Amino acid sequence: MAEPERPPMSLPGGPAGGEGATELGPDTNTLEPAPSAAVSPGTEEPTGDAKKKIDVLLKAVGDTPIMKTKKWAVERTRTIQGLIDFIKKFLKLVASEQLFIYVNQSFAPSPDQEVGTLYECFGSDGKLVLHYCKSQAWG
Amino acid sequence: MAENEFLEEEAFRQHCAEFIKHSEEIGDGWEWRNSKDCSDGYMSKTHFKIKNGTSVTEHVFPQAEADFEFYSDDSEVLRPTVVSEVIRYEYHILYSCSYQVPVLYFRASFLDGRPLTLEEIWDGVHQFYKGRLLQEPWSTITQQEHPILGQPFFVLHPCKTSEFMTFLLKDSEKDFRNMNYITSWLSIVGPVVGLNLPLSYAKAMSQHDIKPD
Numbered sequence: 049m050a051e052p053e054r055p056p057m058s059l060p061g062g063p064a065g066g067e068g069a070t071e072l073g074p075d076t077n078t079l080e081p082a083p084s085a086a087v088s089p090g091t092e093e094p095t096g097d098a099k100k101k102i103d104v105l106l107k108a109v110g111d112t113p114i115m116k117t118k119k120w121a122v123e124r125t126r127t128i129q130g131l132i133d134f135i136k137k138f139l140k141l142v143a144s145e146q147l148f149i150y151v152n153q154s155f156a157p158s159p160d161q162e163v164g165t166l167y168e169c170f171g172s173d174g175k176l177v178l179h180y181c182k183s184q185a186w187g
Numbered sequence: 188m189a190e191n192e193f194l195e196e197e198a199f200r201q202h203c204a205e206f207i208k209h210s211e212e213i214g215d216g217w218e219w220r221n222s223k224d225c226s227d228g229y230m231s232k233t234h235f236k237i238k239n240g241t242s243v244t245e246h247v248f249p250q251a252e253a254d255f256e257f258y259s260d261d262s263e264v265l266r267p268t269v270v271s272e273v274i275r276y277e278y279h280i281l282y283s284c285s286y287q288v289p290v291l292y293f294r295a296s297f298l299d300g301r302p303l304t305l306e307e308i309w310d311g312v313h314q315f316y317k318g319r320l321l322q323e324p325w326s327t328i329t330q331q332e333h334p335i336l337g338q339p340f341f342v343l344h345p346c347k348t349s350e351f352m353t354f355l356l357k358d359s360e361k362d363f364r365n366m367n368y369i370t371s372w373l374s375i376v377g378p379v380v381g382l383n384l385p386l387s388y389a390k391a392m393s394q395h396d397i398k399p400d
């Protein structure tokens with residue numbers, strides 16, 4: 049199975065410090081705006097004090113397409129299902145294709161799980177790392 | 188790393204034991220059962236659900252008529268007639284020597300003993316999974332004789348298990364030594380058949396990590 053080509057992991061326009069996705073400027077993010085207001089490239093509000101949004105780093109697994117923008121500011125109350133729908137639209141997957149999200153590289157949270165809760169359990173360095181995979185789990 | 192990761196039987200038992208340990212801590216109901224001659228074993232869980240999807244354990248299910256008097260017009264509340272709508276789900280996790288992976292067996296019945304059909308079981312599955320599952324149901328779930336009990340169970344076919352578990356481990360610092368295979372696998376396949384794992388399993392199993400993040 050061929051290893052997919054991965055672009056360098058450097059964040060577009062990202063700062064050296066840990067402020068996260070808030071520093072992404074519109075000029076570095078050439079993609080169309082996120083369909084859901086709850087998931088944004090982080091140009092709207094600071095994640096530092098308000099903490100209404102958390103930084104999520106999305107990593108592809110297997111032969112799943114890689115998202116050009118990997119770091120997103122996501123509202124705490126956004127569910128895993130909502131995030132999956134967003135990623136599927138972003139990657140232009142058809143509705144019938146399954147996408148899985150894993151936390152801690154090993155566990156698939158339920159679709160109703162809120163991103164904020166996952167961040168509290170598994171977040172580190174001010175962000176939550178989630179892996180996503182298009183693999184067929186059954187059939 | 189090998190092309191496909193397989194789980195050896197001894198590792199399966201160890202991971203089950205770890206899993207059950209956490210289940211006991213949170214009262215999730217999983218237990219280990221041995222076959223009559225103790226040569227084989229499997230994990231088992233039974234839980235009850237009201238047909239509209241609300242899950243209850245046996246302990247909290249109201250038995251006395253008097254419990255219902257308190258409620259007046261709340262449509263969400265259990266009514267005496269709901270007894271016929273309680274469903275008993277059984278989940279068994281066995282090891283498959285031929286596929287070298289765990290396999291999920293399940294069945295469901297009403298309290299009067301009437302078994303549920305596969306369609307009726309899927310009524311209780313989260314909407315999130317229904318679309319995909321309903322497209323190709325028969326290629327994924329079959330009805331087979333339980334290898335130890337000899338009774339008919341539905342089985343989630345294990346042919347893709349090794350593949351997606353390998354995807355999970357690829358590019359990851361984890362291997363079977365510092366993650367719990369059962370927890371990971373069940374978190375992925377369980378919800379398709381109405382079995383959800385509380386997040387605490389993920390936290391508990393990650394405490395076995397030997398590498399700092």
